[in-house]
Amino acid sequence: MSPTGLIPLGGALQAYAAWVNTTWLHFFAINYKWVWATMETLHFLGLGLMVGTIGVLDLRLLGFLKGLPVRSVQKLVPWGIGAFVLNTLTGIVFLAGAPYQYLYNLAFQMKVIFMLAAGVNVFVFYSGTWPVTRTIGAGQTAPWAARIAGAVSLFLWIGVMYWGRMLTFFRPPFVVPPK
Amino acid sequence: MPLLASLEHSAFGTWVREAPTIWAYATILFLHTVGLGFVVGANVAIDLRILGVARDMPLAPMRKLFPWMWAGFIVNALSGVALLIADATTKLGNPVFGVKMAFIALGVVNMAWSKPKVVLDPMPVNAKRVAVVSLILWIGATTAGRLMGYLGPVSGLE
16 A cells, blocks of 8 residues: 655554454445435535636636625625635535545645635635725626636646546545445 | 448547546547537526616627637537537437437527527516526436537446
8 A cells, every 4th residue: 555645654654544344434435325415416506606606706806797886796705705605614524534545645635725725815815805896886897806816717727627526647546436 | 220320430529538638538528518618608698687686787788709609609519519420320329318418409509599689678578588598498308418518328438
């Protein structure tokens, strides 16, 4: 068993993964075929909802939907946060079902890094330019800082989709995926 | 089904399925996912607005989302054809694939025909019906697409 991935993960994490494999959530995730299929379905519905909310705000900031006041588009964001929570929860079920497959997977590690970077981008955006950007009305151009935040967000979330899809292809050789 | 088998074993189908490069199957699958995000996401954004989310947002300027949903749709039609050719006998033998295509066909009718007539200010009275139908169809298409990996004949290719 030779762990692969960008970040070498040591013994503590192996012990953690071994523990995960004894939890009820692990057995729940892999013992019923419908659980995995249902979680996958919810994960992809959450993906679509995130693009339709966070992605739409990003497009507005970039100037593609200038007819929409930023303050109004922001009202879609709570739905995006809901979708993010849904995808985090369903993602945790996958992780509990096959911890080794994910923890030692380069694509999973990159996916988590991209999500953390997206979190930093959200923090910088709302703690920085937001008080000005929220006043941007129909027809007005968002400040540069907001346009950059929108571009970074789109890049990172499309990256999250990329690494999510690459999970299968970077699967460590020592685990059998649940189907 | 010799036709489907020959499709699947064509040079193109074999390349998509078996080329030892990240740029074949993996990348096409990624494009299919991003396309899903845009076609479903742009539709859902308009549907949510029609159904009362962000009520103060003008609806008509959301027409600018149509090119994004069509771009997503075209990416998915092309990537979908490639994925289908690579796995033709299994996918065309799976009734869930037929269900997915039915949802998508109706979804396209909704976004090409019904929705452009209701993304207006003031909002027409039938807008909510169009939005509810759109939500049902795109949720149905996404669900059927995912379930193709679990129900009916499954090749192991996603």
